Amino acid sequence: MFSDLAGQLRIREQQGLRRVRQIVDSPQASHVTADGRSYLAFSSNDYLGLANHPALIQAVCEGMQRYGVGAGASHLVNGHSAAHHRFEEAAAAFTGFPQALLFSTGYMANTGVVTALAGRDDAVFSDKLNHASLNDAALLSRAKFIRYPHLNLVVLEKRLAATQARRRLIISDAVFSMEGDIAPIARLIALCERYNALLLLDDAHGFGVLGRQGRGSLHAAEERAVHSPRVVYMATLGKAAGVSGAFVAAQPDIIETLIQSARSYIYTTATPPALSHALLTSLRLIEQDEWRREALAQHIVQLKQGLQSLPWKLLPSDTPIQPLLIGGSAEAVRISQGLRERGILVPAIRPPTVPQGAARLRISLSAAHQPQDIARLTDALHELAAQS
Numbered sequence: 001m002f003s004d005l006a007g008q009l010r011i012r013e014q015q016g017l018r019r020v021r022q023i024v025d026s027p028q029a030s031h032v033t034a035d036g037r038s039y040l041a042f043s044s045n046d047y048l049g050l051a052n053h054p055a056l057i058q059a060v061c062e063g064m065q066r067y068g069v070g071a072g073a074s075h076l077v078n079g080h081s082a083a084h085h086r087f088e089e090a091a092a093a094f095t096g097f098p099q100a101l102l103f104s105t106g107y108m109a110n111t112g113v114v115t116a117l118a119g120r121d122d123a124v125f126s127d128k129l130n131h132a133s134l135n136d137a138a139l140l141s142r143a144k145f146i147r148y149p150h151l152n153l154v155v156l157e158k159r160l161a162a163t164q165a166r167r168r169l170i171i172s173d174a175v176f177s178m179e180g181d182i183a184p185i186a187r188l189i190a191l192c193e194r195y196n197a198l199l200l201l202d203d204a205h206g207f208g209v210l211g212r213q214g215r216g217s218l219h220a221a222e223e224r225a226v227h228s229p230r231v232v233y234m235a236t237l238g239k240a241a242g243v244s245g246a247f248v249a250a251q252p253d254i255i256e257t258l259i260q261s262a263r264s265y266i267y268t269t270a271t272p273p274a275l276s277h278a279l280l281t282s283l284r285l286i287e288q289d290e291w292r293r294e295a296l297a298q299h300i301v302q303l304k305q306g307l308q309s310l311p312w313k314l315l316p317s318d319t320p321i322q323p324l325l326i327g328g329s330a331e332a333v334r335i336s337q338g339l340r341e342r343g344i345l346v347p348a349i350r351p352p353t354v355p356q357g358a359a360r361l362r363i364s365l366s367a368a369h370q371p372q373d374i375a376r377l378t379d380a381l382h383e384l385a386a387q388s
């Protein structure tokens with residue numbers, strides 16, 4: 001047993017795929033202290049720069065004074081606090097849904113939704129580049145798991161037309177986490193209507209960032225928000241919202257089904273109520289601080305301009321996720337390492353997280369960055385390109 005594990009680990013090491021954790025000893029911000037050294041970081045999902053916001057820190061402290069530290073029990077026993085409940089109501093109103101339900105993490109929200117809505121006689125249709133938590137959720141549900149090529153709705157429609165399944169659930173990232181591109185939401189909803197399906201939309205990277213006042217991907221169309229009873233909307237709260245957790249917003253019967261049967265909702269201790277209390281402040285900052293989204297938009301423009309003449313190309317993305325396509329894993333690691341030596345953190349993303357030969361640097365921008373930070377990154381990348 002042990003020699004088998006050691007052998008597997010050695011192979012992983014030899015393939016350059018062993019991952020190591022760095023120890024961060026500072027709050028998440030544009031600059032972090034990791035392994036004892038200060039870095040300019042382009043590696044977090046703290047898109048709006050809220051993870052270390054004084055108003056959120058204060059709100060957590062206030063919430064702790066009011067509700068204590070631990071929730072003590074699961075939501076269905078007696079852990080469902082007024083703070084959780086108030087946040088659910090606020091999240092539903094903010095995103096334009098009749099009801100919302102708080103989960104401890106986005107991973108648990110996805111497994112809860114898919115397993116509660118789909119089972120043995122059903123089919124789950126999934127974009128090839130969806131987040132791992134959606135794929136795991138589909139496998140756990142025991143539904144037929146049907147994947148379609150990234151954003152290819154022609155293939156998706158063929159597979160929908162061919163299915164005999166009782167219930168059909170399409171699952172998709174709204175903003176793809178390793179690409180930064182955006183799903184064609186209106187067209188996915190049209191397919192749901194044509195083939196009597198539901199759409200689970202995972203807006204981990206759109207909530208707070210996209211749409212009017214940061215209300216998310218469904219609000220990103222300029223004229224008006226997309227409203228459909230067929231959408232089950234999932235947003236995470238540890239990224240742009242700067243805290244932790246996730247919520248699902250949908251029609252009342254769907255939310256009630258989740259409360260009754262989503263195992264990752266039922267069989268786990270509720271999150272500390274103070275976090276929900278602080279999330280009310282997050283929602284307020286997301287709604288009010290338009291300047292954070294404007295700063296992000298400027299950083300995106302500056303980065304694209306700064307990297308135009310590089311041999312490596314940015315993938316087409318208008319979101320804060322700006323992947324620089326390198327190709328080979330070893331080369332991606334070399335560049336990431338070169339940046340690190342220059343005091344800049346940008347993670348190299350390698351297979352199996354991304355397809356073979358598509359290793360990349362995942363540059364993630366934050367409203368907490370300053371224009372000089374972006375300039376430092378583009379200068380360093382030009383230096384490294386000149387050396388290769």
Ligand SMILES: *Cc1c(COP(=O)(O)O)cnc(C)c1O
Binds near residue numbers: 202237
């Ligand atoms: C981060 C992420 C999740 C998981 O959310 P957590 O709250 O971190 O568990 C789910 N889906 C996508 C697309 C993500 O990027």
